Amino acid sequence: MNGKLRNRLIATPYTIWMIGFIVIPLIFVVYYAFTNDSNAFTVENVISFFNPIHLKSFIQAFKLALISTIICIILAYPIALIFRNSKTKKSSFVVYVFILPMWMNGLLRIYAWLTLIEKRGVINLILTSLGLPSINIVNTEIAIILGMVYDFLPFMILPLYNSLMKIKDETLNGARDLGANELQVFTKVIFPLSIPGMVSGITMVFIPALTTVAISYMLGGGLFLLIGNVIEQEFLTTANWHLGSGLSFVLIIFIFIVMGITNNFTDKDEEVNII
Amino acid sequence: MENKLIDLVNISKTFDHDLVLDDLSLSIKENSFVTLLGPSGCGKTTTLRIIGGFLTPDKGQVFFDGKDITNLPPEKRQLNTVFQKYALFPHMNVAENIAFGLKIKKKSKDYIDEKIKYALKLVNLEGYEKRDIDALSGGQQQRIAIARAIVNEPKLLLLDEPLGALDLKLRQEMQYELIRLKNELGITFIYVTHDQEEALTMSDTIVVMNKGYIQQMGTPEQIYNEPENAFVATFIGDSNIVDGKMIEDYVVEISGKKFRCIDAGFGTNKAVDIVIRPEDVEIVQPNSEKAVLHGRMTHVIFKGEMYEMLCVTDDGKEWLVHSTSLHEPGKEVGIYVEPQNIQIMNKPTSEDEAAIDPIIDEAED
Ligand SMILES: Nc1ncnc2c1ncn2[C@@H]1O[C@H](COP(=O)(O)OP(=O)(O)OP(=O)(O)O)[C@@H](O)[C@H]1O
Ligand SMILES: [Mg+2]
Numbered sequence: 001m002n003g004k005l006r007n008r009l010i011a012t013p014y015t016i017w018m019i020g021f022i023v024i025p026l027i028f029v030v031y032y033a034f035t036n037d038s039n040a041f042t043v044e045n046v047i048s049f050f051n052p053i054h055l056k057s058f059i060q061a062f063k064l065a066l067i068s069t070i071i072c073i074i075l076a077y078p079i080a081l082i083f084r085n086s087k088t089k090k091s092s093f094v095v096y097v098f099i100l101p102m103w104m105n106g107l108l109r110i111y112a113w114l115t116l117i118e119k120r121g122v123i124n125l126i127l128t129s130l131g132l133p134s135i136n137i138v139n140t141e142i143a144i145i146l147g148m149v150y151d152f153l154p155f156m157i158l159p160l161y162n163s164l165m166k167i168k169d170e171t172l173n174g175a176r177d178l179g180a181n182e183l184q185v186f187t188k189v190i191f192p193l194s195i196p197g198m199v200s201g202i203t204m205v206f207i208p209a210l211t212t213v214a215i216s217y218m219l220g221g222g223l224f225l226l227i228g229n230v231i232e233q234e235f236l237t238t239a240n241w242h243l244g245s246g247l248s249f250v251l252i253i254f255i256f257i258v259m260g261i262t263n264n265f266t267d268k269d270e271e272v273n274i275i
Numbered sequence: 276m277e278n279k280l281i282d283l284v285n286i287s288k289t290f291d292h293d294l295v296l297d298d299l300s301l302s303i304k305e306n307s308f309v310t311l312l313g314p315s316g317c318g319k320t321t322t323l324r325i326i327g328g329f330l331t332p333d334k335g336q337v338f339f340d341g342k343d344i345t346n347l348p349p350e351k352r353q354l355n356t357v358f359q360k361y362a363l364f365p366h367m368n369v370a371e372n373i374a375f376g377l378k379i380k381k382k383s384k385d386y387i388d389e390k391i392k393y394a395l396k397l398v399n400l401e402g403y404e405k406r407d408i409d410a411l412s413g414g415q416q417q418r419i420a421i422a423r424a425i426v427n428e429p430k431l432l433l434l435d436e437p438l439g440a441l442d443l444k445l446r447q448e449m450q451y452e453l454i455r456l457k458n459e460l461g462i463t464f465i466y467v468t469h470d471q472e473e474a475l476t477m478s479d480t481i482v483v484m485n486k487g488y489i490q491q492m493g494t495p496e497q498i499y500n501e502p503e504n505a506f507v508a509t510f511i512g513d514s515n516i517v518d519g520k521m522i523e524d525y526v527v528e529i530s531g532k533k534f535r536c537i538d539a540g541f542g543t544n545k546a547v548d549i550v551i552r553p554e555d556v557e558i559v560q561p562n563s564e565k566a567v568l569h570g571r572m573t574h575v576i577f578k579g580e581m582y583e584m585l586c587v588t589d590d591g592k593e594w595l596v597h598s599t600s601l602h603e604p605g606k607e608v609g610i611y612v613e614p615q616n617i618q619i620m621n622k623p624t625s626e627d628e629a630a631i632d633p634i635i636d637e638a639e640d
Contacts (some may be wrong), residue, residue: 173329174362176349178376178427188375192366 029252032245041042045246054230054247061216061226064141065209068148069156072205073198075149076156080197081190084164095161099154106151113150117143117219139221147219148209155208156201163197164190199265207255227251279338280305280431280463281326286335288321295321296332297487303465303480308457309326310466312485314325315511319467320359322484326465327356339431354431355424359467360441362420363408368393369419370404376427388499394422397452399445413440418449428460435467450477471511475499483507488556504620508550515556515595519549519619527619532567534612539617548620553597559584559609570594572602572626586610 036042048054083095101109116122117137124134135144167190175185209215213228225233227247234244288296304308311319324330326337328349336345344352354363355376363372370391371576377387381549395401396620408416408462417440435451438446446454455478457464468474474481475495483490483498483506490510491503502508505516520528524539529549541547558572568587577583584596588606594610602608 125467168361170358170361171364173327173349174358174364174423175375176329177327177356177358177362179379180375181348181350185377189364189366239547273596 010092026093026197026252029245032241033249034246036242038144041261045242046249047246049247049250050241054227057230058227058251059224060224061210061212061228064216065206065212066145066150066224068145068209069202069206071145071149073201075153077194077198078203080157080164080194083161084167095157099158101150102158107186107214109151110147110215111126113147114138114218117146120270131264138219139223141220141224143219144216144224145266147215148205148212151215152205153208154179155204156198159197159200160194167193195265203262205248210255211251238257278305278341279303281465281479282338283322283326284336284338284343286322286325286332286337288318288330288332295487296325299335299487299489301482301489301492303463306461306463307480308454308464308466308478309480309482310468310478310528311482312468312471312474312510313490314469315354317467317484319484323356323465323467326431327353327354327433337559339383349619354433356433357417357420357424357437359435359436364460365408367407367408368404369408369411372408373423373426375423380427389579390426394426397425397456397474398422399448399452414442414445417441421449421453425456425460425462429462431463431465433465433467436469437456437466438468438473442615446473451478455535457610469582479526482502483510485510489626494548501618502550502620504623505548505550506596508618508620512599513553513595515551515553515593517549517551519547521545521547521619525614527617530568530588534567534617535614536619538617541619541621546622548622550618550620551612551616552579553583553595555612556586556594556596556598557611557613558584558596558598558600558602559611561607561609563609565611567612570608570610572604572606572608575601575604 033045034041034043036044049058079098082271086094114121117135118124119136119138121138127134137146171193172185172189175189180188211228212226213232216224216226216229231247231251233246234240234247279302280630281301283299283301284298286296288293299318299322301322311322321330325332328344328347329353331346335563336343338344339352339354364375365640367375373391374387377390382390391404392401395403400415400418400422403411403415403419408419411419417437421434421437422528425426425436435478436455438449441449450473453464456462466478475498478495481494481495481498482492485506491507492500493501498507498511502511502514508514517529521538521543522528522533522539523543524541525536527536527538527547527549529535557565561569568588570586572584572586573593574585575582578597581597581599584598584602586594586596586602588594588610596602
């Protein structure tokens with residue numbers, strides 16, 4: 001009994017924090033989403049998510065988030081695998097070097113990325129000094145995708161690495177002992193055992209990419225309105241909080257569905273340790 | 276004469292400057308049950324890994340059925356391993372684990388199902404097909420590991436302490452099952468344990484190892500009755516190891532008294548090590564004809580099937596005595612040993628041999 005009480009006391013700050021910063025804002029979002037200017041109930045704001053303009057920016061965001069998630073998997077898997085196999089004591093240090101950008105402000109990272117790919121950016125400077133034609137990818141979908149990949153790659157590497165590190169060498173030896181060649185060891189043992197990590201990676205890359213505001217704004221030059229940008233505009237430019245909330249509401253429901261699906265794949269004890 | 280199935284020739288293996296196996300050579304005949312026995316860290320698992328193909332030796336060669344397989348990857352070797360731990364696939368249930376090797380070999384579903392049933396029955400886990408690996412106890416996991424290996428009917432089975440996590444009764448049952456299985460399927464077993472009793476009951480050949488060296492190889496009887504050095508003697512069973520002097524052939528001096536023995540060829544007046552098993556130490560009346568040494572009983576422990584007692588002789592040496600008859604502490608006694616129960620061993624001469632001197636702590640591991 002005493003222990004329970006103490007646990008509750010310890011949990012109090014978190015409960016307050018969660019109520020203040022998650023539950024109350026959510027209640028506001030729901031309230032605004034289902035009311036109009038004269039505070040009357042309406043479903044218009046929510047339904048307008050499916051009006052072609054908004055749907056288009058959602059599909060655009062979905063597409064870019066999906067592509068960058070796939071690229072992240074393709075890039076992160078070999079990296080994580082190499083880290084797992086290099087059994088030196090330094091390998092965990094190298095992992096942290098790789099995920100170091102995670103500790104840097106996201107906006108700063110995008111600015112850094114921008115200076116690289118700008119018309120007169122570092123990459124083009126190198127290309128032209130080598131006598132090669134310069135490339136122009138700022139304000140294209142490619143820039144946004146690259147930005148997303150750059151921003152979110154560490155969030156794919158880390159959970160993948162964690163789940164690969166959990167695989168015991170002896171498990172792999174067991175597979176080879178039973179006649180599996182290296183490819184079969186990968187497809188039948190390593191890959192299935194890495195799915196939980198990959199799924200948490202997907203959640204941690206896909207959802208922020210889907211809802212990003214800054215990346216599309218800065219690297220897309222305002223030419224690409226993703227769903228996040230549309231919502232931002234409704235709140236900040238048009239000051240239509242009701243519509244903004246309506247769109248957010250549908251997006252949140254969508255994210256819940258995605259997380260519900262992915263949760264089935266993750267280990268119950270899967271933890272993403274960042275520190 | 277049966278042919279050699281496995282031939283290890285001058286194998287050496289170093290880990291981080293640590294010589295784990297030193298010029299080890301070992302031949303294993305087809306259809307035999309060979310046990311590698313030795314204290315923790317002596318290189319048993321390393322030896323198995325080299326045979327299984329998971330480690331390449333720094334020096335030396337491995338022959339399987341006469342063919343050099345030193346550089347053959349494990350999946351191409353006609354043998355299976357029951358690993359010491361962690362080798363089951365956590366994302367598969369029991370049946371899928373057992374079926375793994377058979378599926379790789381593209382066996383039919385009926386064949387596989389039948390094998391799973393048979394193997395589970397054999398390891399006493401019928402009906403466990405659908406269980407998750409995580410939901411099994413350590414002993415059950417070990418038995419699934421055995422089942423998973425034997426369904427492949429390999430020519431050679433390597434077992435790394437496969438019964439380590441089982442309780443005594445289950446372990447004895449599994450020992451019988453393994454022996455039965457071995458005879459039924461005609462598989463050669465290389466078995467690793469540091470349980471000397473298990474080694475003595477199960478094997479037809481025991482290889483006693485210490486610090487990367489083979490100390491002695493022989494039948495259980497030879498290892499027990501004629502240990503070649505003090506290490507083997509202390510590691511296998513309890514024993515009294517005493518300093519002695521070989522006066523001449525068939526006569527040895529212990530604590531200044533002459534005993535008759537059956538060994539010869541050690542030269543005259545040569546210092547030797549002598550092993551006498553505690554059950555071979557006869558306690559007699561101090562004033563009887565037979566009494567060679569004299570002493571006083573100091574400790575008694577009742578061990579169930581016998582009394583374990585300590586006797587301190589007049590020159591202060593302690594003798595471990597096993598007997599069904601009780602001799603109370605404080606009692607003055609005489610000690611006698613039958614000639615055939617006195618096992619004479621050369622004292623270690625070289626550095627290497629000195630390295631294998633008995634270290635009681637480790638031997639009891
Ligand atoms: N991969 C490795 N890297 C470094 N040292 C190792 C490695 N594998 C084994 N060793 C060392 O080699 C020695 C022999 O190990 P091995 O596993 O063969 O012992 P063992 O006889 O099987 O012992 P146990 O009965 O405890 O299983 C030990 O000192 C061990 O620390
Ligand atoms: Mg071992």
